[in-house]
Amino acid sequence: MSDKIFNILATLCLVAVIGYMSWRSMHPPLSGHPTSAPISYYAGDGITPADFPADNNPVTVDVGTFSYAPDGRMTWTPGNLPAVTISQRQINLQFRFDGLPQAPAKTIQKLETVLKSWTHKGDIVNILIFDYDGAKPDFTAYANLINATNAHFTKEYTSNPYAVYPTLNLRWMEAAQSSFFEKLNSSTVAVLSIPETHIPQKLFKQLADFEFQFILRFPEGKNVADIDMPHLIKLKALNGVTLTLDPHKPLFVKKDPVGLFPKL
Secondary structure, three states: OHHHHHHHHHHHHHHHHHHHHHHHHHOOOOOOOOOOOOEEEEEOOOOOHHHOOOOOOOEEEEEEEEEEOOOOOEEEEEOOOOOOOOOOOEEEEEEEEEOOOOOOHHHHHHHHHHHHHHHOOOOEOOEEEEEEOOOOOOHHHHHHHHHHHHHHHHHHOOOOOOEEEEEEOHHHHHHHHHHOHHHOOOOOOEEEEOOOOOOOHHHHHHHHHOOOOEEEEEOOOOOHHHOOHHHHOOOOOEEEEEEEOEOOEOOOOOOOOOOOOOOO
């Protein structure tokens, strides 16, 4: 009789353990820093699709550089990563600008050709990022380029007009709010590169006072765990966080165990 009771109790314990472990597999414990900011990645020089973290977060690919001679002639230099098929993942295309065109038509024609080479490979492209820097930024030419690009894609691609995101130097933040954004014909999201994962209080206040939505791009090799996310998500205009991939330091994404018997 005692053996029968023991067997019953053992069976009940086993059922309870299986039930708990199954519940744990469907409700994994929260790990790392909580965040409501979307995470994406930036793939610069030396990065290949094999370096992309094994998740579904978007990746920004640097596809090439536009340069302009004093007489206005345009030169296009392709990036290191040619158009490849990266299935089931959003790919953002970043175009660098060494200077800005005064007449954007030829530039738009070329970037449209590059865009088509990626979409014809089956890639999901929704965002174009314009990476421009300069000691004395020409906000008028920068805004004109973005407005002309938006107008072209809105007209030619009504089902998917694409969004253009400009990069901004941190030094421009104050001036850009009155000299750049007011020249844009539509709202946009700016990309701001942060040199360190630690944001000084002065810069944090500038970001808190920034009136337009922005994405923060952090230096290469840094993971979400390196960033003070609970503090960062207090920035109301924060639209997302971009982690820069490092070819020498793969960014591994921790996956929670899934299954009936997860590893504890």
